[in-house]
Amino acid sequence: MAKKILVIEVKPIDENEIYQLIKDSKKNGKKIGVKGFGNHTRREINCDILIKTTETLNNFEIKGNTIVADSGADVKKIREEVLQNDLLFPSIYDGSIGGLLALNEPSSISTAFGTPWDFTEWVDFITVFGKIRWRIAIGSQGLLGIITKANMKLYQRPNRVFIYERELDEIKEFRLQLKKLISLKPLALLVEYEGDKKAFELHASYTIEHNLENYSKDEGIPVISEVSNKNGYVVEVKDFIEDFITIVEKVSPYYMYGIYGVNLLKVYVADDSSLKDFRYYPSNDTNPVFYKLKRIIDYYNIFA
Template sequence: MEVANEEELFKEIRNAYIGRKKISIVGSGSHSDKKGEVISTIKMNSFDIKGDIIEAYAGASVLKIREEASSYGYLFPTLYDGTIGGLLGINYVSPLSTFYGTPRDFTLWCRAITPYGGLNWKIFIGSKGLIGAISKAVMKLFPRPYKIVTLEKSYDSVNELLDDYIKLKENKPIATLVEYEKTYKIHFTYSVDPDITGFNKDDGVPFIEESDKNSYIVETPSLSEFIKLVEKTNPIYAYTVINSGFSKVYLADEDILAGFNYYPYNGVKGIYLKLKKLLDYRNIFE
């Protein structure tokens, strides 16, 4: 079912609450594996850019927002290719989060629809639709870099990786991505060419083609914590975006993560499960 505005969205959520029906909230659905009765906000797709502020409804295309913002000389700092609702629902981390933060950081406020009405509260960001349906948000834009240069290098030595990281972070990269797949690889992205030798150079921001199967989100406040995670779990693949505070690891055995703060790719942080008991005590949101 597709809804066209917040009033229709509230009506469907309220009916589900009264009838004790299970519902799932999606945007385009391209990033969702939700089942049951699905409510899509894809028709709630309007947005408006005023200076360095974007006001957008949940179904607005992130790609279209990035394109229009770019035409005005601004950057909407994410590589997500879905809708605003999806972007905020998962608090999507991209390599650009190193400098610009996650969507929660550049969101001024967002509104979510619950069975009791609308609430303006940023706590809904990252809840994956389990406590309410994000309907609208106001976010910041940033001056668009006119040149992007990415330095890349692979490492067998952890000490060499750490030494290069300490040196290159002083140049204030806008993105720092570290991958592990049998060996480490680092990507530093700058808005000016730092003219440093010993690295491969590429244009653009690194992008990760990934699936979510057998993956987990792990709290890693620093690069050193990411390295500890890799050394303990020996994952099939792992990556971290510096300053995001999280890593994603692909493992065959979840038990290896004992002792780490983590949750499965399709799960949420514990705070949302606690809030669910308060905001969705009939458990209608899936």
């Protein structure tokens, strides 16, 4: 039977303490992991020391059209305070800043504002070599070091947002309607495919009202449903519309969704061999490029 690892949980008060923990871990052959609110971890962390920043490193400050935030700061609280200043923090993620950046978590409004990589100006993270200020930590899921602070852009808050939704079962009409929605410059555009119904679902939000026939209309933005990562894969695409259709036709997923403006689709299939002609990786993992960077930045393989 495998020996159970005793995990020591640490709540460091500053970056110096994090750096000391990393140095001690290198010396003692220990592995370090990091944990935020715990709802979005994609990889099962197997570590000796677990760093938690949400209780001690959780401050943030609005500076004009930017915000500087510690990695343990609550994204929800940031959104609420930013809205009081008639500004918008472009994410609907409900965890910590560190989690948002470590996952490079997209949201439906990534159509207009991009992922955290796009609206983050700099990121500080601690490695065995000390503090590095480099956005490369975004999306690395903690493989490269411990994110401690970031500077991110804020945007003008829209007065009203209208959402239009429609279900389609013909590929030709789906392509036509999707191009139409894109031409109107959406704030958010979420596209889904339900394999059991063989149906496409379009969800588009705009800051101005449009006359779109055969669409339901309401106010708000589309929300991505919480779906288990089981049998889920991230597929990299170049042409959002045509690649979406190609996967439907060649792979026949039982569920798939994508956000226009983000060149990734989340595809659910029973057997991932059907994705062999595409660039893909499991949903509970990160892009393989970070494992290559880890060999350089985390040369001693400290971070879990």
